[in-house]
Amino acid sequence: VAVPSGSLSSPFMAMAVNGQDILSRNLPNINDLSIVQLTPSELVSLNDALIQALNNHGPSGLPMATVEVRIGSSLSSGDLLFGGVFAPYEANISLSLNAGDPLVLGLNHALSSAVPVLGQRTVNLPIRMDATGSAYLGVMNVESQASVKALDLNVANVSDTLVPGTNWVESVATFDFSPLGVSDALTHAKQSGWSVELHLSGSQQQSKLRCPVASLPITSTSLSSCTASGTALLWFDDGLPGSVSAVGSNEFLEIRHHFRFPDGWDDEPSLTMSVSLISNNGPLLPVSKVFGLGHDLGVENDIEVKSWSMMSNDGIRSSAEYPYLRAGEVVSLEVVLGFENTSEGAPRSGQALVRFLVDGNEYATTTVLDEGVALFPYTAPTGRTSVGMGVEVVPLRGQEVVSTGPMSLNFMFDNVPPTLMDSSVERFDSRDIAPRTALSFTVADRPHLPTHANIFTWRSWADDVNQDGGMDAEEVIMATLSLPEDRSLLMGDYAATVDTSQAIQGDYFAGWIEVADSAGHIMEDGGSLSDPMFHVQLNTNGAPSLGASTLAWPDGTVSPWLHPHEDYEIRVPVWEQNGIYDLAEVHLELAANTRQPALIQWNQSTNICSSQDPYVEVASCELVPADASDMFSRNGEFVVNFSIEWGYDPDVSLSRIPQVYLLDQTGQSNRF
Structure with missing residues (x-):
């Protein structure tokens, strides 16, 4: 003990067990640090009082009582610090565990999968302590009986943590009756009056459901034939029933459970789910599965606000880093709820009240969740520079609510698209x-x-x-x-x-x-x-080239006469290793051998076709694949529709020769 602020003069000490004083004595003055140690006679008085005290605390087989130590002074006052209580003790615990005890069930499950070595199976039994210590365990007596072989327990819709979510927990337990010499497992279990027990066991709560195999299948309406204890599981929820059923196949028997986990089960570091058959002589070897331990809890019922945002009609969600709205747009506030530190499941409707706040005032509330999501329609205001948005989640089942992000944001307005x-x-x-x-x-x-x-x-x-x-x-x-x-x-x-x-x-x-x-x-x-x-x-790149056909006019004329104000079409055959649409540009000169070549340019990226000659008017340009069903057709045509205007050079002595320049996306080109 210590008095950090000064000194405690003429102090005294009194000790009580379960509220009854057993000893008192004076102590020397207490200054910076003093050690108070019981004398041998005081230890005898304490132990005698503990033996006679009511056992209000401690685990099974190790009764404990409350010991109170009081130190005070009638001459002075001050803050007194207690620390470093050292009270070693030795104790022997004798435990008698039946076949239905969680420890026995766990050992039997572990033994069923252990590989025998020289006729012996070894199972490690871990012991967890709150403080440093040691323990010696001895198995003094073991009783056994013939049992079915427990094969496997498969649990669907749960990975590591059980949560009171929307998913139904579906378990399938498989047993092999061949060690008993039974070839029709289901008939044997029914005629022998066996039962099946589903047992969920945590450190704080547990749940048991025992049903006669002869009564299976059982739904929520016929659950009265079963015996339940502990925390009740949900066998009927949201208009849907749960079930317990049995499926036999020769010497094999499957027991199936279909239920929802309750929201009244508080957090557990681990939870064991086991299914066992109960014969007339007691429980047989179970199949078990452990949830939790390590980084994950076995049970988690606290709600976590995973995210919230304003969602547009196109499904685009706002960012907490950049909260913006479009003025006048109808949007939805989306609040996504889950369970703390896990991605398992989503809360059910009625487990929490979600409030939508605008400028700090309640705008709307709901307890209805769709797979853990609450939605509120909202029309963004106009004529404002900002608006405050926020959410509040109130638990309705005694759980807690946590969030890693801000629960309110100031939204600005953005009317400029990217x-x-x-x-x-x-x-x-x-x-x-x-x-x-x-x-x-x-x-x-x-x-x-x-x-x-x-x-x-x-x-x-x-x-x-x-x-x-x-x-x-x-x-x-x-x-x-x-x-x-x-x-x-x-x-x-x-x-x-x-x-x-x-x-x-x-x-x-x-x-x-x-x-x-x-x-x-x-x-x-x-x-x-x-x-x-x-x-x-x-594909392998290659320079573009002319196609297999020759450049020609549609009517087959080799050297046609062109007249002003008439529409003409020229089709240039093209070929490209990676498909004709790999062409980036095409330059077509209608009169390459003259001083006015009448250049027509086409660019695929912009899809712009233009004439560099004021007297050549372009109507359209396009690439036409030889095979319309092949988007990477290598062969095709560059088709140009154009007309000649009055004012074009009318020199009839010239024979105008076209020329084409092809450029692909990689920069490779050719001129023909």
């Missing part, structure tokens, strides 16, 4: 075969760069599940584009890498991007499923 400034990939493009193919997109926006950026891709060699040669919605793979580190800049690059390691020559991938700012503006020109932004073929 703009695509540049792209490293064209609508129809090609790349050399490589393990990975990199793509990048330059985007501009204000007041900050977009935070929502996804890329959708489909690869002909890997994602064509139905082998129909086309891209279907369910075959498309979505991934996240990497964001610029500094999103306060006017422009930034968004990048992705496509896995092309398994592709062979001629394979291709197609896709599009979805980029949006936190106010919900979706960038235009990003493409879609019906109109992909890019088609990229993986």
